Amino acid sequence: MSDVVNDAQPLSGAPAPSRLATARLPRWAPLGIAVGAIVVGFGVGAAAGWKSHIQWGLLALFLFVAGSYAITARVEGRRQAKDRVATSLIWASFILAVIPLYSLVQTTISKGSKALDGTFLTHSMNNVLTIQPGGGVYHAIIGTLEQVAIATAIAAPIGILTAIYLVEYGVGRLARWVTFFVDVMTGVPSIVAGLFILSVWFEATGQAPHEGFAGSLALTILMLPVVVRSTEEMLKLVPNELREASLALGVPKWRTITKVVIPTAVGGITTGVMLAVARIAGESAPIALLVFGSDVINNNPFQGPQSSLPYYIYQQYTNGNDPSYNRAWSAALVLIAFVMILNALARAIARWKAPKTGR
Amino acid sequence: MAKRIDVSGLSAYYGTFRAIDDISMTIEPRSVTAFIGPSGCGKSTFLRTLNRMHEVVPGARVEGKVLLDDENLYGSGVDPVSVRRTVGMVFQRPNPFPTMSIYDNVAAGLRLNGIRKKGELDSIVEKSLKGANLWNEVKDRLNKPGSGLSGGQQQRLCIARAIAVEPQVLLMDEPCSALDPISTLAIEDLIGELKTQFTIVIVTHNMQQAARVSDRTAFFNLAAVGQPGKLIEIDETERIFSNPTVQATEDYISGRFG
Amino acid sequence: MTTTAPPPTAPPQKTRTVTRPGDRIFSGLSRGSGIFLLVVMAAIAIFLTYRAVQAISKDHGNFLTTFEWNASLNPPVFGVAVLAYGTVVSSIIAMLIAVPIAVGIALFITHYAPRRLGGPIAYVIDLLAAVPSIVYGLWGALFLVPHLRGLNLWLDKYFGWTYIFHKQDPNSAPRSLFTVGILLAIMILPIITNVSREVIRQVPRMHEEAALALGATRWEVIRLSVLPFARSGIISASMLGLGRALGETMAVATVLSASPQLSGHILDPLGGTFSQNIVAKFGEADEFGRDALIASGLVLFIITLLVNGAARIIIQRRKEYSGANA
Numbered sequence: 001m002s003d004v005v006n007d008a009q010p011l012s013g014a015p016a017p018s019r020l021a022t023a024r025l026p027r028w029a030p031l032g033i034a035v036g037a038i039v040v041g042f043g044v045g046a047a048a049g050w051k052s053h054i055q056w057g058l059l060a061l062f063l064f065v066a067g068s069y070a071i072t073a074r075v076e077g078r079r080q081a082k083d084r085v086a087t088s089l090i091w092a093s094f095i096l097a098v099i100p101l102y103s104l105v106q107t108t109i110s111k112g113s114k115a116l117d118g119t120f121l122t123h124s125m126n127n128v129l130t131i132q133p134g135g136g137v138y139h140a141i142i143g144t145l146e147q148v149a150i151a152t153a154i155a156a157p158i159g160i161l162t163a164i165y166l167v168e169y170g171v172g173r174l175a176r177w178v179t180f181f182v183d184v185m186t187g188v189p190s191i192v193a194g195l196f197i198l199s200v201w202f203e204a205t206g207q208a209p210h211e212g213f214a215g216s217l218a219l220t221i222l223m224l225p226v227v228v229r230s231t232e233e234m235l236k237l238v239p240n241e242l243r244e245a246s247l248a249l250g251v252p253k254w255r256t257i258t259k260v261v262i263p264t265a266v267g268g269i270t271t272g273v274m275l276a277v278a279r280i281a282g283e284s285a286p287i288a289l290l291v292f293g294s295d296v297i298n299n300n301p302f303q304g305p306q307s308s309l310p311y312y313i314y315q316q317y318t319n320g321n322d323p324s325y326n327r328a329w330s331a332a333l334v335l336i337a338f339v340m341i342l343n344a345l346a347r348a349i350a351r352w353k354a355p356k357t358g359r
Numbered sequence: 360m361a362k363r364i365d366v367s368g369l370s371a372y373y374g375t376f377r378a379i380d381d382i383s384m385t386i387e388p389r390s391v392t393a394f395i396g397p398s399g400c401g402k403s404t405f406l407r408t409l410n411r412m413h414e415v416v417p418g419a420r421v422e423g424k425v426l427l428d429d430e431n432l433y434g435s436g437v438d439p440v441s442v443r444r445t446v447g448m449v450f451q452r453p454n455p456f457p458t459m460s461i462y463d464n465v466a467a468g469l470r471l472n473g474i475r476k477k478g479e480l481d482s483i484v485e486k487s488l489k490g491a492n493l494w495n496e497v498k499d500r501l502n503k504p505g506s507g508l509s510g511g512q513q514q515r516l517c518i519a520r521a522i523a524v525e526p527q528v529l530l531m532d533e534p535c536s537a538l539d540p541i542s543t544l545a546i547e548d549l550i551g552e553l554k555t556q557f558t559i560v561i562v563t564h565n566m567q568q569a570a571r572v573s574d575r576t577a578f579f580n581l582a583a584v585g586q587p588g589k590l591i592e593i594d595e596t597e598r599i600f601s602n603p604t605v606q607a608t609e610d611y612i613s614g615r616f617g
Numbered sequence: 618m619t620t621t622a623p624p625p626t627a628p629p630q631k632t633r634t635v636t637r638p639g640d641r642i643f644s645g646l647s648r649g650s651g652i653f654l655l656v657v658m659a660a661i662a663i664f665l666t667y668r669a670v671q672a673i674s675k676d677h678g679n680f681l682t683t684f685e686w687n688a689s690l691n692p693p694v695f696g697v698a699v700l701a702y703g704t705v706v707s708s709i710i711a712m713l714i715a716v717p718i719a720v721g722i723a724l725f726i727t728h729y730a731p732r733r734l735g736g737p738i739a740y741v742i743d744l745l746a747a748v749p750s751i752v753y754g755l756w757g758a759l760f761l762v763p764h765l766r767g768l769n770l771w772l773d774k775y776f777g778w779t780y781i782f783h784k785q786d787p788n789s790a791p792r793s794l795f796t797v798g799i800l801l802a803i804m805i806l807p808i809i810t811n812v813s814r815e816v817i818r819q820v821p822r823m824h825e826e827a828a829l830a831l832g833a834t835r836w837e838v839i840r841l842s843v844l845p846f847a848r849s850g851i852i853s854a855s856m857l858g859l860g861r862a863l864g865e866t867m868a869v870a871t872v873l874s875a876s877p878q879l880s881g882h883i884l885d886p887l888g889g890t891f892s893q894n895i896v897a898k899f900g901e902a903d904e905f906g907r908d909a910l911i912a913s914g915l916v917l918f919i920i921t922l923l924v925n926g927a928a929r930i931i932i933q934r935r936k937e938y939s940g941a942n943a
Binding site for chain 2: 732821823824826827828829830831832833834837841842845846848
């Protein structure tokens with residue numbers, strides 16, 4: 001809350017002439033203050049011989065905020081000064097966040113493109129020493145595609161049906177429980193999903209799993225709540241009039257759902273499933289526990305260890321030498337590209353198929 | 360306290376669309392001026408140019424002059440924030456701050472202006488709520504959320520909030536359109552009392568209401584959809600409703616169109 | 618934003634009239650899926666607890682207070698104290714950094730950025746939310762860690778007296794809980810930003826206009842109208858981020874140099890988290906060792922359940938109070 005302000009009108013008592021035209025800083029003032037702050041900050045930093053340029057930047061930032069507050073408070077008043085400080089802090093938070101996120105993308109692309117070539121995409125790590133350059137991610141791509149495909153094949157129908165239950169049939173206690181536990185399930189950490197499948201496997205077979213399918217099951221658990229949530233949102237967007245129109249024509253409810261409701265929402269549902277796929281494709285923790293990793297191509301997700309892209313990155317990282325780091329970066333680039341393409345496609349579908357009645 | 364408004368050559372735009380075209384009028388102090396006209400004729404837009412709320416909409420801008428006594432609201436160096444403190448506004452739908460109590464709602468504008476002393480706040484809040492004919496209904500539950508009141512009470516709470524900062528002018532944008540007849544009557548009575556202190560401008564769809572509450576009435580019209588709205592005429596309310604000079608006004612008032 | 622409210626579109630009739638076979642099959646299938654989901658959740662709790670009990674019963678240390686993790690010893694000694702501490706501390710650091718910045722970015726997109734920029738920025742941040750955690754982990758270990766050395770030394774030099782920022786060995790690599798916290802903050806930033814942005818966008822215009830018409834500056838509009846309305850949503854967004862930070866595995870595993878020590882100096886390369894410990898110890902563990910790890914996973918599971926539950930209660934309360942009348 002602001003304190004007493006010089007330019008505030010007296011609110012009770014004798015009417016005072018209003019002063020609409022208050023002193024205001026010129027439009028270039030923020031820029032001027034910023035430039036001044038940077039010059040002084042870097043000057044002081046250079047003069048004092050600070051090594052870290054981050055410190056220079058921090059000093060400049062501090063000077064900018066303090067300077068704009070002081071100058072604005074003097075010219076325009078305290079309230080305006082507070083407004084301006086809030087503005088500069090909000091801009092600063094944006095810039096502060098952009099730096100690491102930009103660096104992440106930039107580093108991945110510049111380092112990842114080094115080892116990325118045709119060989120990298122079409123070869124496995126079979127017979128490649130970790131300290132050698134060369135080798136590739138083919139086996140990991142196969143592993144990821146298969147594991148994700150199986151997980152999607154299980155999670156998508158169950159998730160969509162659950163959402164249909166919640167939106168179209170769900171009344172009463174069961175629906176409330178399901179809704180609640182979908183929320184809870186969203187919060188299950190991926191490593192816990194992995195441990196769960198592990199313990200089931202122990203009980204069922206007496207030994208630890210090492211095959212792609214086990215990983216798929218863990219991914220299924222992570223994918224289910226995402227699919228349910230997004231499908232639910234999409235089904236809720238379908239206007240009730242459509243359902244009633246169809247029911248009034250004497251169409252049975254299940255035909256109404258399959259022929260009217262789902263086709264209306266199909267774009268959104270597809271988008272939701274694809275976003276869920278993009279999310280689980282990047283999961284590495286359960287794979288590390290359940291699939292075990294492998295350097296060779298294994299096309300059978302139901303037998304023998306497999307690799308996966310995220311797990312491959314982790315493995316290469318733990319090798320701890322430059323050729324492996326390069327492979328890790330390249331695999332990261334491949335993985336990001338895969339996830340981003342899925343995202344972009346999903347959004348394109350959402351835009352293309354969006355029901356016209358929605359928000 | 361109350362000030363005269365002189366508008367000259369005012370046009371308002373949304374992007375490239377001209378919503379109102381070249382309006383000039385004088386609004387007398389300590390009186391109620393009503394704006395009537397068909398939907399889309401720009402009367403609400405015009406109202407919002409009087410406290411620079413129009414430019415809040417992205418891409419909106421204004422040309423022309425609005426003099427408050429002798430000061431141009433759109434002059435260089437004028438801060439829209441201080442304009443809005445001088446020219447209060449009540450909206451179509453009651454919009455008390457939902458997370459604040461009744462007391463805090465009325466005190467919100469005062470606190471912005473740096474009044475922090477409990478005693479001073481208390482007395483202004485009471486005065487404003489009394490001024491809005493709401494005090495007796497809420498004096499025992501000042502700390503309850505404002506959203507718990509009925510629609511009509513909420514609207515009077517918004518009026519109390521607006522008059523608490525003692526503006527020169529009070530703009531009302533269809534303040535009764537979301538209310539039932541009894542609440543409407545309460546607000547209309549209130550407007551009659553408030554005009555002794557404030558310059559009041561009210562936009563209304565309801566011609567009986569304009570006839571009941573206003574001293575002067577301005578009729579707005581537009582040539583066709585997509586065309587800018589224009590001021591057709593402004594005169595004493597009695598004359599507008601009994602003997603307007605322009606045919607379109609008579610047609611509108613007698614219900615022949617719009 | 619997800620809601621737990623019952624879907625408004627559900628037709629409420631439950632008839633006892635004739636049902637067609639098609640209807641019966643279809644509704645049975647969809648209800649079965651819902652029940653399946655409940656069964657899975659129950660199974661997770663049951664299986665984890667069952668295996669965990671087997672491990673904990675043979676633990677010769679106190680499972681909750683023991684520092685070390687030596688499940689392969691005979692007799693085995695292991696406990697989650699260090700892990701719980703590390704998980705909580707790194708998550709708190711992440712939240713302290715991420716929440717204000719995320720709300721700032723959300724406000725930037727909705728209220729401050731030039732209109733033409735807002736959309737693309739929101740889109741890019743949307744995409745960043747989809748970057749896999751292992752990529753953050755790789756970047757954190759190979760890029761962030763070396764670049765944080767200066768900040769670590771600086772904090773030690775000027776703020777070492779606070780105890781928290783004291784670094785016992787100034788030459789040690791900054792593979793500390795503090796670094797993990799920063800990395801987690803960067804990771805959860807997009808998700809908190811996205812959800813907060815959605816909530817802030819839903820603040821009705823009329824509330825903002827109410828503040829504007831009183832003569833509020835832009836910041837005062839945000840403080841009077843936007844933040845109070847969006848508060849519960851921002852809390853739930855933060856809790857979502859917290860859930861991610863608590864359970865994050867790979868990014869922590871790549872950055873932290875783990876050791877079974879509990880240190881108040883957050884710059885020291887000490888400590889561990891639940892999931893980091895599981896991944897690190899899993900390879901060498903036998904079946905009993907894995908049960909012990911499952912036991913620690915159960916604790917993590919319970920913590921995340923509590924966080925989610927708390928978030929939900931907070932949101933429910935706020936909803937009742939704010940009683941949005943619009």
